[in-house]
Amino acid sequence: MDLTPKKLADRLRLAGLRPTRQRLALATILFGSGDRHVSAESLHQEALSAEIGVSLATVYNTLNQFKAAGLLREVAFEGHTTFFDTNTSNHFHYFIEETGSLVDIGTTGIELKGLPQLPPATEIDRVDIIIRLRKTTDKTA
Template sequence: MMAEASMDVETRLRVCGLRPTRQRIALADLLFAKGDRHLTVEELHEEATSAGVPVSLATVYNTLHQFTEAGMIRVLAVESAKTYFDTNTSDHHHFFVEGRNEVLDIPINNLAIDNLPAPPEGMEIAHVDVIIRLREKKS
């Protein structure tokens, strides 16, 4: 099978079990064209509108959640008011820059997490998300 990064969007959608509709293809093209990134529903909707893709905010929301369920992207709950969607599904953590609402990747090898609690019976840990909040230094 081809590496995920080298697959065209239509093939990637099919491999993930999603029908490659016109809107899914257009949104996936916008989402993955710039490499690993973190976007909100509103930001992707704005990009789609600027690119001439006729799509509603609700469709962008639903499509991002379908991409998440299919394993194409990850949900990143940084703050209660905004949800970011991460195109990098590998194990890694994040910095969140307060005041700028910017999310930056931290490579997994730069952070070690030890002594995790045992999950309840019948459950397993899927992954651990660490978000380190940053702010500008006060002089």
């Protein structure tokens, strides 16, 4: 996706965010190359490599602001692993153990049955499915 600085600024404004220099710089990295999954740490490293001077705290704050504005989806599991996904559509993920990376999978062919009764005054916001993969030990595969 080829997003010009003006298009990115407009996208941030439409989401209710002021397009600051740091937000625009991080948005360029996040949204400039299609759908992807990043952690705050990996985005911080990309920013430093691109000679964008931002602190890790600023990256965390910006990712959370983008998430609150609906520009990103948070994918968290096991209490300490959090990714931010630029694809905010309804979809699921594979988690590749060896690389620690997420890969999008669609919802076609996945059927959920027998969800538990919800507590009073609640409704399902979304269902996250993460299928963990590891290399097989089968030498013929």
